[in-house]
Amino acid sequence: MSFSVLPKHKAKRLLTLFLAVLLVAGLTLHLFSSTSYGAPLGPRSLELSKNTASDTSDYDLTLTLSTADTLGSVLVQFCSNDPLPNTPCTAPGGFSDSAAVLSSQSGPGDFTISNASTANQLILTRTASVVPVEPLEFNFTGVINPSAPGSYYVRLITYASEDTSGPDTDYGGIAYLIMSSINITAEVPPYLIFCTGVTISGLNCNNALGDFIDLGELSSTSTRSGTSQLLVATNSASGYSVTAGGTTMTSGNNVIQALASGDVSRPGAAQFGFNLTANSTPAVGAAPVGPGHGFAVPSYNQPNIFRFNNGDVILSQPAPDITRVYTASYLVNVPLTQAPGVYVTTLTYVCLANF
Amino acid sequence: MRSAKRFVHVLLVSVILAGVLLPLYNLQHAAAAGAQLTSREIKLSDSSASSNGVTTHPGNGLNVTYRVTFTVSTAADSLVIDFCGDSPIIGDSSCSVPTSMDVSTAALSNVSGPITSANWTATGSNTGNPHVKISDNTLNAHPIGPSDSVSGVESFDLTGITNPSTTGTFYARIVTYNSNIFDQDDTLGTTGDNYSSASTLGTYLDYGGIALTTVKTISISARVQESLTFCINADPQTTGGAGQGDPTLWVTTHTCDDTVVTSNPPTMTIGTFAGTTKVLSPTVVDHENMYSQISTNATHGVIVRIVTSNTACGGLSADGGTSCPIAPVPLLPGACNIDGSGGTGCLAQQIQTGASSGNAEFGLFASNGENDPGTTSPGGAQFTTVNANTCLANEQFNAGSPHELADPNVAAQTGTYYGMPWEVSNAAGISSTFGAIVFQCSGPVYRVDNWYQFAATPSLSTPAGIYKTNMSMIATATF
Numbered sequence: 001m002s003f004s005v006l007p008k009h010k011a012k013r014l015l016t017l018f019l020a021v022l023l024v025a026g027l028t029l030h031l032f033s034s035t036s037y038g039a040p041l042g043p044r045s046l047e048l049s050k051n052t053a054s055d056t057s058d059y060d061l062t063l064t065l066s067t068a069d070t071l072g073s074v075l076v077q078f079c080s081n082d083p084l085p086n087t088p089c090t091a092p093g094g095f096s097d098s099a100a101v102l103s104s105q106s107g108p109g110d111f112t113i114s115n116a117s118t119a120n121q122l123i124l125t126r127t128a129s130v131v132p133v134e135p136l137e138f139n140f141t142g143v144i145n146p147s148a149p150g151s152y153y154v155r156l157i158t159y160a161s162e163d164t165s166g167p168d169t170d171y172g173g174i175a176y177l178i179m180s181s182i183n184i185t186a187e188v189p190p191y192l193i194f195c196t197g198v199t200i201s202g203l204n205c206n207n208a209l210g211d212f213i214d215l216g217e218l219s220s221t222s223t224r225s226g227t228s229q230l231l232v233a234t235n236s237a238s239g240y241s242v243t244a245g246g247t248t249m250t251s252g253n254n255v256i257q258a259l260a261s262g263d264v265s266r267p268g269a270a271q272f273g274f275n276l277t278a279n280s281t282p283a284v285g286a287a288p289v290g291p292g293h294g295f296a297v298p299s300y301n302q303p304n305i306f307r308f309n310n311g312d313v314i315l316s317q318p319a320p321d322i323t324r325v326y327t328a329s330y331l332v333n334v335p336l337t338q339a340p341g342v343y344v345t346t347l348t349y350v351c352l353a354n355f
Numbered sequence: 356m357r358s359a360k361r362f363v364h365v366l367l368v369s370v371i372l373a374g375v376l377l378p379l380y381n382l383q384h385a386a387a388a389g390a391q392l393t394s395r396e397i398k399l400s401d402s403s404a405s406s407n408g409v410t411t412h413p414g415n416g417l418n419v420t421y422r423v424t425f426t427v428s429t430a431a432d433s434l435v436i437d438f439c440g441d442s443p444i445i446g447d448s449s450c451s452v453p454t455s456m457d458v459s460t461a462a463l464s465n466v467s468g469p470i471t472s473a474n475w476t477a478t479g480s481n482t483g484n485p486h487v488k489i490s491d492n493t494l495n496a497h498p499i500g501p502s503d504s505v506s507g508v509e510s511f512d513l514t515g516i517t518n519p520s521t522t523g524t525f526y527a528r529i530v531t532y533n534s535n536i537f538d539q540d541d542t543l544g545t546t547g548d549n550y551s552s553a554s555t556l557g558t559y560l561d562y563g564g565i566a567l568t569t570v571k572t573i574s575i576s577a578r579v580q581e582s583l584t585f586c587i588n589a590d591p592q593t594t595g596g597a598g599q600g601d602p603t604l605w606v607t608t609h610t611c612d613d614t615v616v617t618s619n620p621p622t623m624t625i626g627t628f629a630g631t632t633k634v635l636s637p638t639v640v641d642h643e644n645m646y647s648q649i650s651t652n653a654t655h656g657v658i659v660r661i662v663t664s665n666t667a668c669g670g671l672s673a674d675g676g677t678s679c680p681i682a683p684v685p686l687l688p689g690a691c692n693i694d695g696s697g698g699t700g701c702l703a704q705q706i707q708t709g710a711s712s713g714n715a716e717f718g719l720f721a722s723n724g725e726n727d728p729g730t731t732s733p734g735g736a737q738f739t740t741v742n743a744n745t746c747l748a749n750e751q752f753n754a755g756s757p758h759e760l761a762d763p764n765v766a767a768q769t770g771t772y773y774g775m776p777w778e779v780s781n782a783a784g785i786s787s788t789f790g791a792i793v794f795q796c797s798g799p800v801y802r803v804d805n806w807y808q809f810a811a812t813p814s815l816s817t818p819a820g821i822y823k824t825n826m827s828m829i830a831t832a833t834f
Contacts, residue, residue, distance in 0.1 A: 320816035
């Protein structure tokens, strides 16, 4: 047995040559290695009903075959790295199609989800038969989205075999997104709009004018009357109520009797009262106006019936209501025996909203 | 004496060598009356081996054109090209068949040189070994060869040839003949001087061998993967002010990676500041801006939809959708168009303040897509090229001029129309499974910017409370 040892410079040259051959071989192999693909799929898309992270969503998958050939199965692979078929697929974190249900489909219409499917890979299988070039649509429910926002991909590959084995026919990819949802908040503060005046025009408290009503000279033969207005609106869930406070008309120790139980106008009798509706005797007042829906309480809402009790609730609206203008009609009658003097009263309306 | 003896030896050796070599020469060229063809070559349109799995041409080695060029020295009426796998030597008794080579459909074309007559034809055959016979129907015309007008350079194409299926060297042997029936004297078969096969050439004139080779196909592939980029962001609420969320003002990257996007998720509070809190007022229509940018290489474009998580309320609710006091803006009844051409109805509507209309409403305006101007000229050039495809807003969110916002940075909500298709029966509404279309692009787009304005107003009777909705914008690209 003999051994031969190469001189150092020859060994180095041989090594260099060997490495060069390896490099060339590697490059050549890389150039000539190619994965066998079928034809690219036609139009394809994936539509989500919800695209927020970890949400359970419907996935509506549409793909258009480009080859009229035997079709036995479709591989639907969900990946987070890229949509390129036949390359390593990184399963999206948190994603799961394990509970996916094929709720509807179009095309051949006889696909089912294979038991060989995995958490990120749906295998749709059918009895293999020739299918023309046509669109296929699959609607899956119960798919759990990836747990983080970002880009994700679907790889689609069709096979003649029923179990995604053997050569593929068509292939394609889809990109889809998981995103943050749009959160919109708006706060409506509690508010109560209430004002009084002799007149309030345009349903606007800014137009409230006057706070003094002069009924003129009282007479035992004719009724004296006057009006003022109240505007109310609130978004209180319980609505609002308005109470009237004050006294009947007085002049020093002399008073004009208030209509505590309500009555029609009786000239010659001592009467002071008001209501919140339109009257004919005397012809004074008006029904509430405005887009709101409120009305006076029944005791103050009877035409030609006037009343006054300190602290009476005169308006009660059980729900939020928009602008409503009420007209208060005041009535005064005096007997011949009414002591002379200047009779006055100050009425206070208090509006209460219960938020 | 010694010199004479050496001379005799040399003479004897010369005689012996002559006796040996001359017969050899005659074996090779015994039937040749001409000379070797010069400047001969065969140029292949595709040097790929056939049956290599490649389906495109060139690369599959099928239907290959062989351009034959040579210069003759002797006038002739016909020629034969034999293809052999082992040797270019004229008359060599061995001529292996190049595997799967097929010249049976070879045809003559693109002729230059003396072979210009329409009478010239090529006949290919795979019998024995692949060979092509080319001849003139005119007897003794001798069109091949030097004359006063031509230099003797022949060039022609043989089309429709299938290359050998194996890679490596193969050979062509060219011989010319005096007659047009591939012999010397126009007496086919009677004198044994006619062509029979690559190894039985008969009496020929000029001759020459050519080496050819087939190689592996160089397959180069590159893949562009499907891409879809879509981001949405709100206006900065604390710094920057209104309009600073506009992609046209992004300064970091001008893409969805811009810090404005990442630092301003689409969480918005609609209202006017009352102290430190934003609240809605029945006397105004409050609004908040939102922006998006989209890019995709999807061939068939992209559709962006909006869907609400609350199927019972398309507006704003304070109790998770059980009630819907701030309702979605009602749409004008009628057909809806998505192409921006104007429909007969179903358009977005103007929101009147709740104090004047009595209605509490919530709506969305969506702009048509616009090219992001970017900041650099390369970007600008790309926009011009790529964004020939338009992104049009759904009329349900954009009633068109003059009811649209021209600039999100201008607080011009007065006169702006808003929409929020919600009706339960509306299969394409925001509460449907996949939501309502906000805008769609007809093809691939690059950095298309859209802006949105959510607007709301309460009525005077809208119960106090904090109203919310959660919505999603979903981009679906069709590749």
